[in-house]
Amino acid sequence: MSAQIIDGNALSRQLRTExxxxxxxxxxxxxxxxLAVVLVGDSPASQVYVRNKVKACEDNGLHSVLEKYAADxxxxxxxxRVDALNRDPSIHGILVQLPLPAHIDAQKVIEAIxxxxxxxxxxxxxxxxxxxGTPGFWPCTPYGCMKMLESIGFELRGKHAVVIGRSNIVxxxxxxxxxxxxxxxxxxxxxxxxLGAMTRQADVxxxxxxKRNVLTADMVKPGAxxxxxxxxxxxxxxxCGDVDFEGVKEVAGWITPVPGGVGPMTITMLLVNTIEAAExxxx
Ligand code: GUN
Numbered sequence: 023m024s025a026q027i028i029d030g031n032a033l034s035r036q037l038r039t040e041x042x043x044x045x046x047x048x049x050x051x052x053x054x055x056x057l058a059v060v061l062v063g064d065s066p067a068s069q070v071y072v073r074n075k076v077k078a079c080e081d082n083g084l085h086s087v088l089e090k091y092a093a094d095x096x097x098x099x100x101x102x103r104v105d106a107l108n109r110d111p112s113i114h115g116i117l118v119q120l121p122l123p124a125h126i127d128a129q130k131v132i133e134a135i136x137x138x139x140x141x142x143x144x145x146x147x148x149x150x151x152x153x154x155g156t157p158g159f160w161p162c163t164p165y166g167c168m169k170m171l172e173s174i175g176f177e178l179r180g181k182h183a184v185v186i187g188r189s190n191i192v193x194x195x196x197x198x199x200x201x202x203x204x205x206x207x208x209x210x211x212x213x214x215x216x217l218g219a220m221t222r223q224a225d226v227x228x229x230x231x232x233k234r235n236v237l238t239a240d241m242v243k244p245g246a247x248x249x250x251x252x253x254x255x256x257x258x259x260x261x262c263g264d265v266d267f268e269g270v271k272e273v274a275g276w277i278t279p280v281p282g283g284v285g286p287m288t289i290t291m292l293l294v295n296t297i298e299a300a301e302x303x304x305x
Pocket of ligand 1: 117118121288
């Protein structure tokens with residue numbers, strides 16, 4: 023058996039078309055949805071990420087502002103920029119690219135973003151909204167994973183979902199989103215005694231660890247849905263996920279590839295959140 027592929031590029035194209043339509047509708051009302059992307063320092067990976075985010079805005083009718091600052095920018099200066107963006111009516115979403123230089127308290131900066139502009143969904147108010155099921159922005163990567171499950175018509179109610187990883191950005195919000203759809207959720211992490219014993223019970227596995235080959239074929243129940251959030255490099259320098267794709271695809275029912283799976287969905291959900299922020303602000 024070979025798993026069916028959940029194509030993140032194809033799903034992204036479809037969702038971005040909907041974003042572009044909503045952006046056009048807003049522009050017709052005199053509101054151009056705007057995203058501010060703030061980058062501090064010159065990490066090559068972060069430069070690529072922010073460039074992709076800005077390009078995705080431009081391609082879909084959103085206005086974007088990229089603010090780049092030197093690595094020695096002070097925390098106070100960055101907080102002042104966030105404050106100015108909070109007050110700027112042309113900006114509906116604010117994203118401060120992480121990681122920030124070590125002398126800046128990233129959580130303090132995130133908490134300075136107005137929750138109604140927190141399109142990354144990292145603010146404690148956004149986390150609280152997700153936890154309590156009240157309106158707020160969901161973090162883009164797990165939100166994208168939920169859209170992928172929705173795209174294959176997977177019914178989560180009563181199913182067992184195993185999330186590997188407990189980060190604030192992916193693992194924890196992922197578990198809450200799956201729970202909100204009435205899945206039975208297990209969160210596994212580096213101290214889990216027998217990971218395979220957990221994952222073999224799962225109807226859905228989300229791997230979000232940041233390490234190659236965390237999930238191998240012997241750890242997967244036949245027919246399970248496998249979502250791979252990992253972004254790693256193999257020995258040849260090629261992009262790969264957390265899942266042993268070649269092995270697991272012979273057992274799973276559905277699987278997301280790397281690249282071309284969750285990656286494009288993260289930026290797509292950033293666009294969705296930004297449009298949503300602009301619509302809420304426009305009333
Ligand atoms: N760095 C890596 N991924 C992300 C993300 O989704 N948002 C932000 N702000 N920084 C990141």
